[in-house]
Amino acid sequence: MQYWLMKTEPSTFGLHHLQQKPNQTAYWDGVRNYQARNMLRDQMKRGDLALLYHSNCSPPGIAAVVEIVREGYVDFTAFDPKSHYYDPKSDPTHPRWFMVDIKLVNVFERFIPLTELRMQPGLEELVILRKGNRLSITPVTRAQWDIIINL
């Protein structure tokens, strides 16, 4: 079992959107970064859990826990010229971008703001807190996970 943190902008797709999906399940499309792609395609496994992080909003922070319910498959939005995530250089015979399906598991009783994460002992190495980090998907250790869940 692995743990992750997945960033999303609530104005585009956040907890609120996920809650309205059938089975509270959705595909995680639009990742256009190779490092994050590799994790989606190769590393994330069914049953893994992830923190749903709201970014580029006020306040930023962790809102919920989601589960990976379908492992990496081709992100078809890359081939759709009408999609915001369209990538003209992407070739359907050699797919470049991948996605997973996530399902809502638990909403945090209390939203955990970024400022609180920064003050929390034991989270110094959490990737999202490191300077300049821009990856939309990052691994979380079991120890970090336990600290955050208990907040």
Next chain:
DNA sequence: GCCAACGTTGGC
């Protein structure tokens, strides 16, 4: 392969 210019991210 180098690296300057440019675009994006995301906290504040």
Next chain:
DNA sequence: GCCAACGTTGGC
């Protein structure tokens, strides 16, 4: 809206 940090692009 600002701007630091980073990834990508493309000329050479």
